[in-house]
Amino acid sequence: MIGLLRGETLRLATTRTYWMLAVGALALIAAGTSAAAATSFTPGTSPARATLAIAGLAQTVALLAGALSVTSEFRHKTITPAVLITPGRTPLLVARLITMAAAGLAFGLAATGMAAAITLPVLAARHIPAGISGTQAAAIIVGGGVATALAAALGVGAGAIIRNQVGAIVTVLALLYVAEPLLGFIPHAGPAVQRYGLGGLAAAATHTTGFPATAQLLGQGAAVLVLAAYTAGVLLAGAALLRHRDITT
């Protein structure tokens, strides 16, 4: 397993795609939080929590990166040499899961920490109360790290299920940005989707505001647990499929 983890770390470090995704996302989050903190103010909610929700982009990017880490192996056919070295296949997925989740944790902490470091001073300069305590700010940053780690792990599982790169990316984005927001408008069922959908869980896990901002979210701990349960389920399904499917590319 140590060799596999070393290989995975090297793979991650030598693939420019992940670095470009991370740098691009951090730049977008910096620009978004700067603009929001400097101009907007959402009545009825904490301006800091609403602004820091922008750092949730880190989770979407981590989810995509996790999926890419598996689908690109099928796209570029490197799954064949990888599985030849690790015929059991499951240890390969476990090593990838650990590596991507660790990278997701670091990336999530950096993204949310940076967003807080921009938002709080800007709000203070505008004499707008942030509406969160120092402990709550810490909970938001730690929650951002944990949620992003889970998102990366979820992506790894999703990529193992949907091996086609375009298919995996389109499915993930459609679920996050089309299906969940639309289902949230269904009477009666809507609030449950807002609460237990990935968007609502990520918002609750990071202690920020969901979509819509009035959505009734779970507590931070409960949201992390539910998100972890989803992730475990998707990973187990992905591992079973990876073990049983023929590798023809």
Next chain:
Amino acid sequence: MTAITSTEGSGPVARTAGAASRRPTATAGPAIEVAGLRKKFGRVAAVGDVSFTVSYGRITGFLGPNGAGKTTTLRMILGLIRPDAGTAVIAGKPYAKLANPARTVGALLDAAAAHPGRSGRDHLRVLAAQAGIHGLRAGQLLERVGLADAARQRAGRYSLGMRQRLGLAGALLGDPEVLVLDEPGNGLDPQGIRWLRDLLRSLAAEGRAVLVSSHVLAEVAQTVDDVVVISRGQTITQAPLGELLAARPGSTLEDIYLELTGTTEGEPS
């Protein structure tokens, strides 16, 4: 496992002389033994009934028309595709049961199997780390396959021939005693073909077993010791090349191959 082909005891060949030095006594049986492999994809029978053996210290050419089931058979030997029936063992064990697969078997199945954004050197370093092999070997192998100058270049910029060389370096990473190579000569220039032939011969001379599929029969005739021909998913023949040629005086390997596979047109690809 019982012997399943007619080549057992088919007589000594000069090139096996140096073979015993490398081959461990524990693996004194055939390097690869394939028995009754079958595989359907959906309703299409890719492999109907394939059986053959590959010996240590010899190069075995694996021949057949496009669509005959060569690649599917190689992937079943390597545990990548699950057969519907039949067995394939390497050094006496199914691939998945090998204690250290990368040090036992080296395979090149697709020259394009590298991330285009990663350098050839990094590609090998990732594989080496996964296999528990020291990263320095990546550099040595790049030199051995003639890619030292392009080691830091992104694999996406490699020509097909360069990617074949990178794939061969990957196959040799664990210093394996069995090599499985699918069309390794594709994209190589004449110098590359000569280099590949010499490489395969030196590997076999060291006692390793080499199973190599190819369409280039003139090249195969110059390289291999044994020939396995399959067509429409079935083994047609397995024999030492010398025996095949001796049985049909005046015929070339190409004549024999076309006669055996029953067509002078070839299968549509």
